[in-house]
Amino acid sequence: MPTSLVVNAGSTSHKLALLELTGQERLPCLWQAQVDWGSQAGLLRWRWGEDPWQQDTLSLHHGRRDALADWLAPMLSTLAARFPVTAVGHRIVHGGERFQRSQWIGQGQLTALQALVPLAPLHNQPALDTVELLLKLCPDIPQAGVFDTAFHHAIPEAASTYGLPMAWRRQGIRRYGFHGINHSHVARIMAAATGNPALRLVSLHLGGGCSASAVRGLRCQDTSMGFTPPPWKGWSWAPAVAAWIPPSCCTSFATAGIRTVWSRCCSTRAVWRA
Numbered sequence: 461m462p463t464s465l466v467v468n469a470g471s472t473s474h475k476l477a478l479l480e481l482t483g484q485e486r487l488p489c490l491w492q493a494q495v496d497w498g499s500q501a502g503l504l505r506w507r508w509g510e511d512p513w514q515q516d517t518l519s520l521h522h523g524r525r526d527a528l529a530d531w532l533a534p535m536l537s538t539l540a541a542r543f544p545v546t547a548v549g550h551r552i553v554h555g556g557e558r559f560q561r562s563q564w565i566g567q568g569q570l571t572a573l574q575a576l577v578p579l580a581p582l583h584n585q586p587a588l589d590t591v592e593l594l595l596k597l598c599p600d601i602p603q604a605g606v607f608d609t610a611f612h613h614a615i616p617e618a619a620s621t622y623g624l625p626m627a628w629r630r631q632g633i634r635r636y637g638f639h640g641i642n643h644s645h646v647a648r649i650m651a652a653a654t655g656n657p658a659l660r661l662v663s664l665h666l667g668g669g670c671s672a673s674a675v676r677g678l679r680c681q682d683t684s685m686g687f688t689p690p691p692w693k694g695w696s697w698a699p700a701v702a703a704w705i706p707p708s709c710c711t712s713f714a715t716a717g718i719r720t721v722w723s724r725c726c727s728t729r730a731v732w733r734a
């Protein structure tokens with residue numbers, strides 16, 4: 461039976477699970493692990509199937525990346541001996557304009573994704589570091605990226621466009637939305653439970669970050685998050701209107717070399733909230 465190693469690399473933790481690809485909605489979990497990164501060490505927990513959790517610590521003497529590699533390299537050998545890994549799937553928060561659906565990742569895609577790190581540095585960099593590590597440790601296993609922003613690419617242009625000059629929109633300044641993997645999952649589950657694939661619903665993601673999405677017919681129509689993942693939970697609930705411009709746009713404007721008087725952003729075309 462084929463398996464997939466699913467990896468969720470975040471700013472404060474790494475979560476991994478080896479799933480058996482049975483074709484069912486809920487896949488059997490053969491092995492899972494989580495590393496919670498502290499300032500001095502990483503707290504590691506793992507278990508096989510439904511066995512009791514085991515625990516260890518990972519030294520951060522040489523940094524997080526080396527700590528993860530030193531543990532993961534022998535762990536992958538152990539996994540392969542019991543359940544051969546046939547694919548790896550990585551959750552990647554920001555896919556920008558280019559990555560509008562899940563796709564296989566090689567060195568070419570990795571280079572393109574590195575250019576998106578400034579849009580979500582706390583999320584994308586750990587994910588890409590992990591992709592690079594696993595490409596090195598298991599180069600013969602196909603690896604795919606699954607993007608949080610992909611689900612929201614269906615949002616109508618009126619909802620995804622800020623009240624800014626269209627030239628900026630063409631440079632990628634738009635509402636991308638996040639938590640799309642979970643919002644898509646909620647929509648599919650609700651549609652199956654009600655037997656109504658055209659269901660209209662509001663999906664809520666409540667966790668370390670919070671967001672809401674309006675979904676119709678399994679397609680996102682609007683979402684509360686915008687250009688970049690906000691660093692504070694409260695920003696996730698910013699009004700989902702085209703006139704609202706997130707502060708994260710400032711960095712992108714400067715990076716792109718856009719030199720426009722900021723008072724223009726406070727005109728009737730746009731409302732600035734800081």
